Amino acid sequence: GQSLEQPSEVTAVEGAIVQINCTYQTSGFYGLSWYQQHDGGAPTFLSYNALDGLEETGRFSSFLSRSDSYGYLLLQELQMKDSASYFCAVRGGVGFQKLVFGTGTRLLVSP
Amino acid sequence: GAGVSQSPSNKVTEKGKDVELRCDPISGHTALYWYRQRLGQGLEFLIYFQGNSAPDKSGLPSDRFSAERTGESVSTLTIQRTQQEDSAVYLCASSLDGNTIYFGEGSWLTVV
Numbered sequence: 001g002q003s004l005e006q007p008s009e010v011t012a013v014e015g016a017i018v019q020i021n022c023t024y025q026t027s028g029f030y031g032l033s034w035y036q037q038h039d040g041g042a043p044t045f046l047s048y049n050a051l052d053g054l055e056e057t058g059r060f061s062s063f064l065s066r067s068d069s070y071g072y073l074l075l076q077e078l079q080m081k082d083s084a085s086y087f088c089a090v091r092g093g094v095g096f097q098k099l100v101f102g103t104g105t106r107l108l109v110s111p
Numbered sequence: 112g113a114g115v116s117q118s119p120s121n122k123v124t125e126k127g128k129d130v131e132l133r134c135d136p137i138s139g140h141t142a143l144y145w146y147r148q149r150l151g152q153g154l155e156f157l158i159y160f161q162g163n164s165a166p167d168k169s170g171l172p173s174d175r176f177s178a179e180r181t182g183e184s185v186s187t188l189t190i191q192r193t194q195q196e197d198s199a200v201y202l203c204a205s206s207l208d209g210n211t212i213y214f215g216e217g218s219w220l221t222v223v
Contacts, residue, residue, distance in 0.1 A: 031210055042202065042214040043154065050210075087154065091209065098144065098167055099212055101154040 002026040002092035004102030011108045012078055020073045020105045022088035030091040032064050032071045033099065038084045046073070046086075075107070083109045113137075115215035117203050123221045124193055132188045132218045136205030143186050144204040144212060145178055154202070160186060193222045 004024045012018040024032065031050040035043040049055055049064035049071060061074040075082055085104045092100040116135040124130050136143050145157040156170040160180040171177070175194075180186040190197055200219045206212040 033210060042216050045211050045213070048210050095167075097142070097161055097209060098156055098159040098170075099209075100156060101146075103153045 002090055002100040004088055004090060004100065006086075006088060006102045006105045008103070009106045009108065011110065013110050014078055014080060016078050017074065017076050018078060018107065020075075020086050020088075020107065022071045022073075022102055024069050024071070024088070024090050024102075026069075026090050026092055026100075028092075028096050029066060030096050032062075033089045034062055034073045035087045035089060035101070036084050037087065037104075043087065078109050080109050080111070083107055115203055115205050115213055117201075117215035117218050119218055120216065121219045121221075123223060126195060126222055127192055129189065129191045130193055130220060132190075132201050132203075132220070134186045134188070134203030134215060136184070136186070136203070137207075137213055139183075140205035140207050140213075141183050142206040142209055142212070143180055144206070145186070145188050146202045146204065147172075147199045148202060148217075149199045157188070157201075190220075193220075195222050198222045 006022050033048045034046040036046050037043040047062040049062050054063045059076045064071040085106050087104045088102045089099045118133045141162045143160040147155045158178045159167040175191045178188045198221050200217040202214050202217045204212040204214045
């Protein structure tokens with residue numbers, strides 16, 4: 001099966017940089033994804049890493065190390081609107097078709 | 112459509128009643144997923160459909176839960192004899208490549 005571990009909560013102040021870590025265990029690997037979910041809202045796709053290294057999309061970057069079964073999401077120039085839950089996810093199940101999510105990290109950004 | 116559409120957005124039902132939740136995926140997306148999310152919790156996989164292949168039902172919590180999909184179109188999730196622990200938001204998602212999935216706004220179910 002698949003399992004993913006994330007910190008339950010991270011706090012930071014506006015303008016700061018925060019890193020949300022994710023370690024995973026899976027019998028087969030087809031990339032690591034990140035999703036953002038605001039309270040009461042639907043999860044939305046942020047990034048996907050299939051290969052090792054850093055992917056940058058604006059203020060958000062995502063990193064993957066397949067040898068360490070580890071990835072992180074880096075959020076720069078934090079804004080209040082970044083307060084949300086962040087989930088990492090890997091593909092799993094028969095044929096590795098379903099997306100299995102981590103438990104989520106709640107990010108609280110304060111003024 | 113432009114996004115994944117779910118209905119009803121909110122449903123309050125009495126314990127023991129059956130409920131049916133509907134999902135209309137993004138046009139052309141062959142993969143469709145159902146997840147359950149209890150308040151303050153993570154995303155719990157329920158079922159996955161891919162084209163005409165047999166669905167992955169490994170996440171359905173009991174035989175009270177079932178889901179169908181018509182071709183590559185609409186899907187319905189049915190919960191029979193609802194229990195209070197079924198109260199949650201039920202999220203549908205669709206995908207073209209399996210790596211990026213797009214969620215609907217969810218159907219919020221409250222069993223009283």
